Amino acid sequence: EPEVTQTPSHQVTQMGQEVILRCVPISNHLYFYWYRQILGQKVEFLVSFYNNEISEKSEIFDDQFSVERPDGSNFTLKIRSTKLEDSAMYFCASSEVDASTEAFFGQGTRLTVV
């Protein structure tokens, strides 16, 4: 069964460092998303991406965040200068049509900023 894969599963980084979280969405999907979840809290929308550009972003997704689809398979989230409060589980998701139907989530990358 096709699935969304994310690497790494865990990432520990020092405050102020840049991190890149990687995702391989399901191959025939057209919409891609990043969400984050701080431990014990709800899943928060960060950004959606369609047709090689950002289609929607939240207030959380400020200038220190960026996304890229460098080739036909990868979808990355870059955090330029990490802060302690960026520590969370980051989920990548993709959907075949749009956000109105089923989104498939990867297993997440647990980011810890120290």
Added chain:
Amino acid sequence: GQSLEQPSEVTAVEGAIVQINCTYQTSGFYGLSWYQQHDGGAPTFLSYNALDGLEETGRFSSFLSRSDSYGYLLLQELQMKDSASYFCAVRDRRDDKIIFGKGTRLHILP
């Protein structure tokens, strides 16, 4: 903006039926989804309702009333493996994103 309200916790007994309610407030509405998340796991899709009524998928059913801005997830014949958090989520018609509620933690007692 959008907001969703659902109970923070629900407790039920194995083999019983439980209903998790969700009310939403959005400027537009495209549909209501339900996701399940086990501890340490990723959200997994359970159901989607765009029109009023009940959708049934095995032991799980989901209901939507657009006029009441209300929906629920019904879980029947509860099993211990159903212990998880359940999130309702909406898409505002104008926005290409899914907004999640805060989740309902379902505890199942033997």
